[in-house]
Amino acid sequence: MNQRTPAPPTLPSDVAPAPGATAAPVAPAKAPWTALVVVGVAQLMVMLDSTVVNVALPSIGADLPADRTALQWTISAYLLPFGSLLLFGGRVSDVHGRRRAFLAGLALFTAASALCGVAGGPELLIGGRAAQGVGAALLSAAALSIVLEVYRDEEQRRIALTAWSGLGVIGATIGVVLGGLVVTAVDWRWAFLVNVPVGVAAFAAALRAVPSLRAASGRRLRLPSAAVATAGLAALSFGLIRLHEGLGDRAAWTGLAAAAALLALVTSMELGQDDPLLPLHLLRRPAYRLACAGLLLVAAVMIGSSFLAAQYFQEVHRMSAFATGLSLLPMGLAALAAAAAAPALIGALGPGGTYALGAVLHLLGAGLLATGPDSVPLTIAALAVVGAGLPACFVPLFGVGAAHVSAAESGVGSGLLNTFNESGVALGIAVIGTVLATTADGRLDRGASVPDATASGVAGGFLALAVCSAAGLALALALRRATPADRRAAA
Numbered sequence: 001m002n003q004r005t006p007a008p009p010t011l012p013s014d015v016a017p018a019p020g021a022t023a024a025p026v027a028p029a030k031a032p033w034t035a036l037v038v039v040g041v042a043q044l045m046v047m048l049d050s051t052v053v054n055v056a057l058p059s060i061g062a063d064l065p066a067d068r069t070a071l072q073w074t075i076s077a078y079l080l081p082f083g084s085l086l087l088f089g090g091r092v093s094d095v096h097g098r099r100r101a102f103l104a105g106l107a108l109f110t111a112a113s114a115l116c117g118v119a120g121g122p123e124l125l126i127g128g129r130a131a132q133g134v135g136a137a138l139l140s141a142a143a144l145s146i147v148l149e150v151y152r153d154e155e156q157r158r159i160a161l162t163a164w165s166g167l168g169v170i171g172a173t174i175g176v177v178l179g180g181l182v183v184t185a186v187d188w189r190w191a192f193l194v195n196v197p198v199g200v201a202a203f204a205a206a207l208r209a210v211p212s213l214r215a216a217s218g219r220r221l222r223l224p225s226a227a228v229a230t231a232g233l234a235a236l237s238f239g240l241i242r243l244h245e246g247l248g249d250r251a252a253w254t255g256l257a258a259a260a261a262l263l264a265l266v267t268s269m270e271l272g273q274d275d276p277l278l279p280l281h282l283l284r285r286p287a288y289r290l291a292c293a294g295l296l297l298v299a300a301v302m303i304g305s306s307f308l309a310a311q312y313f314q315e316v317h318r319m320s321a322f323a324t325g326l327s328l329l330p331m332g333l334a335a336l337a338a339a340a341a342a343p344a345l346i347g348a349l350g351p352g353g354t355y356a357l358g359a360v361l362h363l364l365g366a367g368l369l370a371t372g373p374d375s376v377p378l379t380i381a382a383l384a385v386v387g388a389g390l391p392a393c394f395v396p397l398f399g400v401g402a403a404h405v406s407a408a409e410s411g412v413g414s415g416l417l418n419t420f421n422e423s424g425v426a427l428g429i430a431v432i433g434t435v436l437a438t439t440a441d442g443r444l445d446r447g448a449s450v451p452d453a454t455a456s457g458v459a460g461g462f463l464a465l466a467v468c469s470a471a472g473l474a475l476a477l478a479l480r481r482a483t484p485a486d487r488r489a490a491a
Helices: 034-051 057-063 068-096 098-118 122-150 154-185 195-209 223-245 250-270 286-316 321-369 376-403 407-445 450-482 484-490
Strands: none
Touching: 034 068, 034 098, 034 122, 034 154, 034 195, 034 286, 057 068, 068 098, 068 122, 068 223, 068 407, 098 122, 098 195, 098 407, 122 154, 122 407, 154 286, 154 321, 154 376, 223 250, 223 407, 286 321, 286 376, 286 407, 286 450, 321 376, 321 450, 376 407, 407 450
């Protein structure tokens, strides 16, 4: 049976009805937008740092110096704790308070950014990136739960989730642009140091703008389940990251096997619990489950596209870091325009229909790039098509998922959505990196030049993203059938 998407919860009224009168439904009070601005800026930093180092890696390697493995872990050390701690970060915000968890995560992220900026060797840089990932997980899970808790008015929540999703996409895409600008104009260290003044300002603003939301009483962190879940998600992220070394990498498959065992264990531990860490009841709802799967796929398309594009511009056309960043700017601008149009699209097409439109755009853009065009302008145009499809996917998926989350479990509910999202980032890097490396190495063995081999690898990577986009389109059609708004839009 199709499950109806519930409306956002309403705030209780402080005014009692007159004796004998029937109480009329009370609309939720509208909240000021300052809280969204603060948590949005913080989320922008988190997503920006997922991609900002992509074009800075050659400069980092030459300056520290750092070998290829260390450079790979400069990216992976951030993504691994980020993806594996989101669920526990959501639980912390549920138990200890949303603002408190947000401030703790923001403080750790800011301090770790300063550490990365002054690192004198690859070990310290990798350690700082790992600390950034821990802070990002706590910050991001708490930030989304703040959005769900503060903005309960239906119209406000729709706008807030649109802004939230759009900022995440824009942060990830302009991260490459900012990275190229900083490396060319100043130094790679400022890709991290720029977070420090922004983080300090956001911390001070949060103390005033974010309300002190009441923590749940009598709830526990459920540390045994949290430890097993975190270890399982970490093993999953590690296994996916190691697949970048090739499908024959033994450590990758060991990590994936450990992840399957640990996640099965935590599932058995959580079954039948009154207050579970892992909200399995949410995954039993078709729309929420489809939203989680959709977030996994679209995150893989987002990170994979920017990664492949950076490789294409720098390795095939020998473009500088700054020129590479500028070439990706239209992708970010297209995402910004699509984010602004997303609420109107959802009103006209419904969430599933809007997601289907985004998946079609991804399929068209990735399909064109899979043909291996040699034209830089054509490549930039195709990337802009992909960029336009990102908010059309992210905004309805987060909206549908959030509609099923109650206020009491907004931390773990939003944490689970973000976990699927970040797992998609790790999956995208693993699959795309493996396809790129395998295809390019095969071409090199047959005597091709490095630019030609890289171009073939990039085309193969975009073919894999086209497959992800086709799977996303199938999910979108299923979501359209499961969402009442889509049925009303089709009528």
